[in-house]
Amino acid sequence: MKYKQTAVLALNCGSSSLKYRLVLMPDNQELISGEVERVGIKTQKKALIRHKLFGKTRSIKREIADHGQAFDHVVKLIKQDALINKKIRIDMLAHRYVHPGNLISDTAKITPRLINKLSKTLEFAPIHNPVIFRMITQCIGNYPRIPQYVVFDTSFHKTIPASLATYGLPRDLTRKYHLKKMGFHGISHKYVMHKACEFLKVKENTRKIISCHLGTGGASVCAIDKGKSINNSMGFTPLEGLIMNTRCGDVDLGLVFYVMFKENYSAQIIDKTLNKKSGLFGLFGSSSDLRDIIEKVAKEPRAKVAFNMYIKRIKKYIGFYSLLLKKADVLIFTDSIGVDSLLVREKVVQGFEFFGMRMDKDKNDSYSCGIKDISGKNSQTKILVIPTNEELMIAREAYKEFSHDIGSRRKGK
Amino acid sequence: MILVVDVKANKIKLSLISPGNEKSEIALDLDECMGRGVLKKTVYGLAKRKKIRAIAFRTVFGGKTFSGPVKVNARFFDKFMNLTRAFPFYVPRMKMLIEEFYNSFTKIPLFVFFETAFFSKLPVEEKYYAISFELSKYYNLSRHGFHGLYHGFNAELAGRNDKVVSIVFDKQTTVAALNKGRPYSISLGYTPLEGIMSNTSCGDLDPGIVFYLMKSHGMSIYSIDDTLKNESGFKGVTGYDLDKTKLMSLYGLDKKVDLAFEIYKNQIIKYMGEAVAVLKGLDKIIISGEETKALMPFILKLLKDISFLGVNLKCLPFADFDQSMELTSDNSDIAVKINNKPLSEIIVLHTRKLLK
Numbered sequence: 001m002k003y004k005q006t007a008v009l010a011l012n013c014g015s016s017s018l019k020y021r022l023v024l025m026p027d028n029q030e031l032i033s034g035e036v037e038r039v040g041i042k043t044q045k046k047a048l049i050r051h052k053l054f055g056k057t058r059s060i061k062r063e064i065a066d067h068g069q070a071f072d073h074v075v076k077l078i079k080q081d082a083l084i085n086k087k088i089r090i091d092m093l094a095h096r097y098v099h100p101g102n103l104i105s106d107t108a109k110i111t112p113r114l115i116n117k118l119s120k121t122l123e124f125a126p127i128h129n130p131v132i133f134r135m136i137t138q139c140i141g142n143y144p145r146i147p148q149y150v151v152f153d154t155s156f157h158k159t160i161p162a163s164l165a166t167y168g169l170p171r172d173l174t175r176k177y178h179l180k181k182m183g184f185h186g187i188s189h190k191y192v193m194h195k196a197c198e199f200l201k202v203k204e205n206t207r208k209i210i211s212c213h214l215g216t217g218g219a220s221v222c223a224i225d226k227g228k229s230i231n232n233s234m235g236f237t238p239l240e241g242l243i244m245n246t247r248c249g250d251v252d253l254g255l256v257f258y259v260m261f262k263e264n265y266s267a268q269i270i271d272k273t274l275n276k277k278s279g280l281f282g283l284f285g286s287s288s289d290l291r292d293i294i295e296k297v298a299k300e301p302r303a304k305v306a307f308n309m310y311i312k313r314i315k316k317y318i319g320f321y322s323l324l325l326k327k328a329d330v331l332i333f334t335d336s337i338g339v340d341s342l343l344v345r346e347k348v349v350q351g352f353e354f355f356g357m358r359m360d361k362d363k364n365d366s367y368s369c370g371i372k373d374i375s376g377k378n379s380q381t382k383i384l385v386i387p388t389n390e391e392l393m394i395a396r397e398a399y400k401e402f403s404h405d406i407g408s409r410r411k412g413k
Numbered sequence: 414m415i416l417v418v419d420v421k422a423n424k425i426k427l428s429l430i431s432p433g434n435e436k437s438e439i440a441l442d443l444d445e446c447m448g449r450g451v452l453k454k455t456v457y458g459l460a461k462r463k464k465i466r467a468i469a470f471r472t473v474f475g476g477k478t479f480s481g482p483v484k485v486n487a488r489f490f491d492k493f494m495n496l497t498r499a500f501p502f503y504v505p506r507m508k509m510l511i512e513e514f515y516n517s518f519t520k521i522p523l524f525v526f527f528e529t530a531f532f533s534k535l536p537v538e539e540k541y542y543a544i545s546f547e548l549s550k551y552y553n554l555s556r557h558g559f560h561g562l563y564h565g566f567n568a569e570l571a572g573r574n575d576k577v578v579s580i581v582f583d584k585q586t587t588v589a590a591l592n593k594g595r596p597y598s599i600s601l602g603y604t605p606l607e608g609i610m611s612n613t614s615c616g617d618l619d620p621g622i623v624f625y626l627m628k629s630h631g632m633s634i635y636s637i638d639d640t641l642k643n644e645s646g647f648k649g650v651t652g653y654d655l656d657k658t659k660l661m662s663l664y665g666l667d668k669k670v671d672l673a674f675e676i677y678k679n680q681i682i683k684y685m686g687e688a689v690a691v692l693k694g695l696d697k698i699i700i701s702g703e704e705t706k707a708l709m710p711f712i713l714k715l716l717k718d719i720s721f722l723g724v725n726l727k728c729l730p731f732a733d734f735d736q737s738m739e740l741t742s743d744n745s746d747i748a749v750k751i752n753n754k755p756l757s758e759i760i761v762l763h764t765r766k767l768l769k
Contacts, residue, residue, distance in 0.1 A: 123625065123628065123629050124625070162672060162675075163672060163675035163676055163678075163679055164676075164679050166650070166672065166676055167615060167618055167619075167622070168610035168614075168615040168616045168618070168645050168646050168647075168649060168650060168673075168676055168677075168680075169615050169618070169622075169640070169641070169645050169649050169650075170640060170644050170645055170648075170649035170650075171649065171650065171652060171669075173640065173649075177625075177626065177630065179622055181619075235618075235619030235621065235622075236619045236621055236622050236625070237619055237621025237622070237625065238621070239619055239620055239621040240619035240620070240621065243543040248542060248543040248544050248620075249543055250617065251542050251543070251544065251607075251620055252542065252556075252602035252603040252604055252606060252607035253604075253606050253607065253618055253620055253623065253641065254602070254603055254604025254605070254606035254607060255542065255544075255554050255602070255603040255604065256620055256623065257604075257606075257634065257638050258499075258552070258554075258603070258604070259548070259552060259554075260634050261634070262552070267623070267624045267627035267628050267634070268628070270624070271621075271624040271628070273544070273545075273548070274544065274620055277545055278543055278544045278545060279543050280543075281545075282543060282544050282545035282546065282548070283541075283543055283545075283546060285545075285546065285547075302546065305537060305538055305541070308538040309538045309541070309543060312538055312539075312691070313543075315690045315691070316598075316686070316687035316690050316691065317687075318690060319686035319687050319688075319689050319690025319691070320682065320683045320684075320686035320687055320690075321686070322686060322689075322690075323682050323685060323686035323689070323719060323722075324679070324682060324686070326721040327721060351693030351694075352690070352693070353693075353694075354689065354693060354694040354695065355689075355690075
């Protein structure tokens with residue numbers, strides 16, 4: 001059952017950013033979108049708000065101390081826009097939540113009971129969860145009458161089968177602490193899967209898809225079989241998997257223990273080293289931005305090694321998922337690096353004829369925006385570039401649950 | 414005759430191999446024979462009956478120092494002891510053992526073979542982890558690999574240009590990508606904890622879990638280390654303290670055992686997929702290791718899972734398992750071969766080459 005037209009404000013808190021989008025549901029009509037950058041980080045530059053109303057962008061610089069202040073600024077701008085356009089209002093708030101552990105698996109309406117549950121999950125994703133949790137409680141305080149929903153990054157991966165989600169740990173330990181592969185970037189992987197099938201005019205439940213969400217911060221690869229996630233390179237936490245800007249990804253735990261024993265380091269120190277000082281930053285040394293590394297690949301050996309390792313890790317996961325899916329029908333590149341870096345796409349697909357993947361170099365080189373098929377003539381696998389839109393997906397998922405709640409209530413009456 | 418000395422976790426295996434590859438084996442308890450002359454007496458006893466031309470030791474770790482087999486001389490021991498930092502329990506014991514032979518059998522040449530040596534030729538981006546280079550350099554943290562003697566031999570068996578995925582089924586299971594006689598990837602890393610789960614160790618694990626358990630549940634690093642090494646893997650998932658060759662008898666009958674083998678299979682597939690990606694293709698799969706025979710039903714299931722790649726298996730039952738054999742039919746795009754040569758015979762082959 002569908003409710004009347006609902007304006008959903010989707011909020012996507014990053015560690016130092018706030019992305020937002022006001023979407024009119026169920027038409028999926030985007031009214032406002034924007035991003036607040038450099039929130040609460042030590043920098044000489046002011047925070048930057050890019051606010052887009054019906055395609056027109058305004059850039060505003062402000063001192064913004066935290067995500068709460070960022071949200072207040074966003075609401076002010078939306079209220080100003082509402083004065084000139086009647087369509088603009090906020091009927092519902094939808095939040096992205098990174099890691100709810102095993103406590104919650106599906107999109108849910110925010111209630112005191114849910115808040116209590118969420119408060120127990122902050123440690124699962126220490127960079128993201130506390131920030132989002134504070135945002136949710138602030139919104140409840142400021143807008144108690146607006147319904148709020150929370151959409152989880154892990155929900156899409158709840159279909160990962162036990163044989164792929166279970167770690168080789170003692171059963172008692174995994175049960176007691178709910179240790180299993182959770183997977184992340186589910187909102188994005190699900191969105192690009194929908195988009196790919198829509199673009200190719202095929203049904204989701206017939207396709208085998210490998211989706212590469214390559215962001216400037218986090219990155220993950222997902223294996224999707226007939227519309228369901230069957231594996232994700234990230235694990236119980238976002239630390240496992242690909243090489244990221246400052247995260248190491250897959251690493252030998254024996255090495256971690258060795259350094260901890262040797263130096264008597266605490267978990268905090270090593271955790272920080274692997275999460276914040278490793279990955280591309282650790283390998284290259286002076287920047288964690290892949291674009292800086294690409295610029296110096298020809299001149300600096302460390303840049304070359306960092307770039308090659310980054311590419312190789314993605315290739316390895318595609319190799320794994322090709323075997324798991326028994327060859328993929330579609331390979332997707334998304335998020336900032338996946339969409340903006342033609343070199344990354346080229347290097348990742350290079351030499352993958354064995355898996356049935358051939359790229360058309362001209363099509364790849366000439367990509368500018370939107371969805372594009374960059375596969376070569378004889379490619380058995382469709383290779384697509386699809387910009388992600390997590391906020392739209394958050395709005396959709398929240399609205400779906402909202403409609404369901406309204407429907408249930410009416411039936412109850 | 415060549416004597417092969419293979420030191421396991423608690424045992425020491427002596428294999429005396431004749432030029433015709435006839436073998437006599439003795440297994441001794443490691444703790445009982447260390448430094449007590451038992452070994453010396455046993456080997457003297459063997460040497461009295463048959464002439465020993467050389468003694469070859471299998472060693473699990475050679476670090477960056479040893480990139481191939483070495484003939485033992487007085488300088489060897491200092492070099493070997495430099496590896497103590499990485500393996501503080503193993504290296505000194507191994508040194509004592511080799512030294513005992515070196516002092517007792519002065520006229521017999523001694524050779525040491527390292528399971529990590531073959532992987533000294535790994536490409537640089539495969540060798541290092543995505544942690545800070547300074548940290549890697551300071552602590553010598555790099556991927557050493559394992560089962561180099563098996564994988565190296567499998568590389569020799571394949572054609573020079575063949576792209577080979579080599580799998581060793583042993584107490585530890587490893588998967589390597591081989592081409593032109595060189596390794597291009599290996600599942601086992603700096604320590605045996607990485608890669609595919611074993612009877613008691615967990616294999617690949619999100620490091621975030623360790624920090625979570627320590628920070629949120631107050632577990633100590635020592636208890637986590639012990640759990641991951643000694644209480645996990647097949648033992649942890651099934652709850653049975655049996656090794657995987659014995660658990661094979663419950664495969665298909667017990668849900669916990671089935672789950673453990675499914676996890677194990679997916680971990681092997683992960684590394685096979687990675688190897689194919691690194692090699693950019695696949696011509697051959699070569700399987701070896703002491704547990705191959707016992708795990709054959711599982712191996713066939715694994716191969717059926719990847720049959721879409723062009724693996725066309727011959728009809729069962731297969732011929733005499735003691736020989737090396739092809740599992741695939743002539744029209745298979747990818748050949749699968751079992752190399753059933755025992756490790757001691759591989760070491761003897763190399764030793765004979767060195768003697769020449």
